[in-house]
Structures are given as C-alpha cells and as structure tokens.
Amino acid sequence: MTPVRAPSAVREFEAAARARLLPAHYDYFAGGAGEEITVRANEAAFARLALLPRVLRGTGKLQTGVTLPGGRAAMPVLVAPTAFHRLAHPEGERATARAAAAAETVMVVSMAATVAVEDVAAAAPGGTLWFQLYIQPDLAFTEAIVRRAEAAGCTALVVTVDSPARGRRDRDQHNGFDDLPDGMCCENLRDGDRVRPIVMSPEISWRHVDLLRRMTELPVVLKGVTHPDDARLALDHGVAAVWVSNHGGRQLDTVPAAVDLLPEVVAAVGGAVPVLLDGGIRRGTDVVKAMALGASAVAVGRPVIWGLAADGERGVARVLGLLHDEVEHALTLLGVASVHDLRPGLVRPC
Ligand SMILES: Cc1cc2nc3c(=O)[nH]c(=O)nc-3n(C[C@H](O)[C@H](O)[C@H](O)COP(=O)(O)O)c2cc1C
Numbered sequence: 001m002t003p004v005r006a007p008s009a010v011r012e013f014e015a016a017a018r019a020r021l022l023p024a025h026y027d028y029f030a031g032g033a034g035e036e037i038t039v040r041a042n043e044a045a046f047a048r049l050a051l052l053p054r055v056l057r058g059t060g061k062l063q064t065g066v067t068l069p070g071g072r073a074a075m076p077v078l079v080a081p082t083a084f085h086r087l088a089h090p091e092g093e094r095a096t097a098r099a100a101a102a103a104e105t106v107m108v109v110s111m112a113a114t115v116a117v118e119d120v121a122a123a124a125p126g127g128t129l130w131f132q133l134y135i136q137p138d139l140a141f142t143e144a145i146v147r148r149a150e151a152a153g154c155t156a157l158v159v160t161v162d163s164p165a166r167g168r169r170d171r172d173q174h175n176g177f178d179d180l181p182d183g184m185c186c187e188n189l190r191d192g193d194r195v196r197p198i199v200m201s202p203e204i205s206w207r208h209v210d211l212l213r214r215m216t217e218l219p220v221v222l223k224g225v226t227h228p229d230d231a232r233l234a235l236d237h238g239v240a241a242v243w244v245s246n247h248g249g250r251q252l253d254t255v256p257a258a259v260d261l262l263p264e265v266v267a268a269v270g271g272a273v274p275v276l277l278d279g280g281i282r283r284g285t286d287v288v289k290a291m292a293l294g295a296s297a298v299a300v301g302r303p304v305i306w307g308l309a310a311d312g313e314r315g316v317a318r319v320l321g322l323l324h325d326e327v328e329h330a331l332t333l334l335g336v337a338s339v340h341d342l343r344p345g346l347v348r349p350c
C-alpha cells in the first residue's frame with residue numbers, strides 16, 4: 001500500500017483542499033477578477049526572479065523574526081485577511097488563529113470573518129491579531145466595529161483600499177455564488193439583531209483615512225497600495241505601514257504582479273514606514289525575494305485557506321511551518337544570517 005504522506009510543499013495543499021471543498025467554494029477561494037491575468041501574474045513574477053547566493057559567509061544562527069507596528073512576529077510571513085473561513089473548515093477563523101499563534105505570527109482577521117473577532121481572540125490567547133476593515137460610509141457603524149476590534153485586543157487596523165467596488169469574478173457568477181449558506185454570516189457586521197452587508201463604496205477617500213486615524217490610537221496600515229504616488233500620499237496621511245497588494249488578483253484584473261510593484265513603492269516610502277507585500281507567495285524563496293526587494297514582511301492568503309480546508313488548524317500550522325522552514329533554508333543557502341540583511345543585490349531578473 002502506498003503510504004499517505006503529509007504535503008511537503010504549500011502547493012500540495014491546494015489539491016487536498018480542492019478534493020474536500022464544494023466546487024463553488026473552491027472557485028471562490030481560488031479565483032480572481034476577469035481573465036485572472038493578475039492572479040497568474042502574481043506567482044509568475046516570483047518565478048521570473050532569480051536568487052544569487054553569496055558563499056563562505058560563515059552565517060551562524062538565523063534570524064527570521066520581524067518587528068512591525070502592530071507587534072512582533074517570529075517569522076516574516078503573516079496571515080493575510082481572507083473572508084469566510086467556515087466555508088473551508090467548521091472551526092473557521094478559530095482554527096486559523098490557533099495555528100497563527102502557535103507559529104508566533106500575526107493573523108489579520110477579515111472584516112468578513114465567519115467567526116466574531118472576540119471569539120477569534122478567545123480561541124487563541126497570546127496570539128497577535130490585527131483587524132482588517134473596509135471603511136463603511138456609515139461612520140458611526142465603522143467606529144462601532146473599530147471599538148470591537150480594539151476591545152478584542154487587536155493591535156493594528158488594516159484598511160483595505162483596493163475595493164471601491166466588489167471585484168467582478170466570473171467563476172462566482174457562473175456558480176451563482178453570492179452569499180453564505182444558512183447558519184453562517186459575517187459576524188463582525190452584526191448590528192443589534194441584524195447583520196449588515198459589507199459596503200464597498202467608491203466614495204471613500206483620504207478624508208476617511210484621516211477620520212479613522214482620529215478615531216483610534218491603533219496603528220493604521222493601508223492595504224492595497226500599488227501606485228508609488230499613493231504610497232507617498234499614505235505617508236502624508238500618517239499611516240504606520242504601506243501594504244502592497246492587488247488583492248490576490250481579485251479586484252482589478254491586469255494590475256501588475258505585486259512583487260513587480262514593490263521596488264517603486266519601497267523607493268517612494270524611503271524607509272519612513274515598513275512596506276508589506278502579498279500576492280503569489282508560495283515558497284520560502286518567494287519570501288526572501290520580496291524581502292530582498294525591500295518588503296519588511298509578507299502575507300499569504302490562499303495558502304492558509306488550502307491548509308485550513310485540507311486539515312483545519314493542523315493544516316494551517318503545517319503551511320506556516322513549511323514556509324518558516326523554507327525561509328530558514330533559503331537564508332542558509334543564500335549566505336544570509338538574518339531577514340534584515342536581505343538586499344536587492346541578491347535578486348536579479350531571469
Ligand atoms: C478567498 C479570499 C478572500 C479574501 N478576503 C479578503 C478580505 O476579506 N479582506 C481583504 O482585505 N483581503 C481579502 N483577500 C485578499 C488577501 O488579503 C490577499 O491580498 C491575497 O489573498 C494575497 O494573495 P495570495 O492569495 O496569492 O496570497 C482575500 C483573498 C482571498 C483569496
């Protein structure tokens with residue numbers, strides 16, 4: 001009999017997840033906007049970057065930890081905010097939070113989580129949670145959500161700014177996937193005895209970022225920046241970090257690959273605040289490439305979903321563990337002792 005082995009690479013979790021998920025749910029998680037050109041570009045861009053190792057550097061103990069505005073992480077790979085974890089596993093965001101806490105990394109709880117932020121926090125005491133927010137045009141309601149996130153112990157607010165409208169996702173349209181099944185809802189959108197829909201409004205502007213900053217003491221991270229001019233504006237508006245992202249190719253199709261946008265944003269930010277990046281990270285080598293190009297840390301969206309769908313908390317723990325081990329291995333073979341010593345000279349186009 002062929003022994004069944006645990007997946008030994010992040011990518012193997014996708015097949016395991018696909019086998020377990022309803023096709024419409026798999027498509028929701030995997031898919032993106034339009035022709036999915038950006039979805040594919042995110043991963044392809046990492047394949048087009050080569051690593052150039054240094055030798056005989058006598059690197060001793062490795063350093064993978066990073067310090068960010070919302071706290072420390074033992075590895076430079078955060079859990080990106082993704083919606084609807086209970087579609088992937090009955091424990092939903094609770095399982096994800098436990099695995100992230102065990103890996104000593106940050107979980108960014110989605111505003112569209114299917115477990116309330118208070119319950120996510122209670123499931124993983126000692127874990128670091130940030131809260132992702134779509135600023136709602138109803139500012140009083142936005143403030144109520146911010147207060148909940150603060151009270152639950154979240155240490156940063158991640159404001160997603162790439163969604164002035166919902167992305168057009170053909171797979172979801174074909175599958176008729178437009179709502180959660182009975183018994184599941186966006187628990188962070190509860191307002192008295194009703195659950196409000198998430199509004200993605202084109203009216204949101206820099207003025208709202210200013211209002212939000214006045215609303216809270218928490219560091220505000222801007223997620224979904226692609227243009228260097230917006231990175232500069234973000235600094236003018238006092239953000240604590242800039243997060244380069246095209247939403248995993250789920251918003252505007254044909255936006256360039258995230259890692260290809262990184263150098264210009266890093267140059268625009270000029271070291272004033274940390275720059276985070278997500279989109280297409282599947283390997284430890286992808287993590288070190290992004291950090292060599294100036295990211296302070298990266299985040300993974302779909303890999304976490306695949307781990308969760310395949311094997312719950314254990315699957316997410318394995319995905320994060322694989323990425324951590326691969327980062328260490330890549331550092332060793334690059335001749336670099338610390339993620340802080342990664343430099344652009346270690347990467348070149350190929
Ligand atoms: C299924 C799914 C749901 C997502 N939900 C959210 C969300 O609620 N809020 C948000 O800011 N980003 C959301 N994103 C975007 C992720 O935070 C992240 O930018 C993206 O997944 C990174 O690309 P990757 O999946 O290649 O790692 C979602 C992504 C996926 C795949």
Ligand SMILES: O=C(O)C(=O)c1ccccc1
Pocket residue numbers: 083112198247250
């Ligand atoms: O699917 C997404 O990418 C996403 O960001 C989202 C946000 C709110 C509700 C559902 C999904």
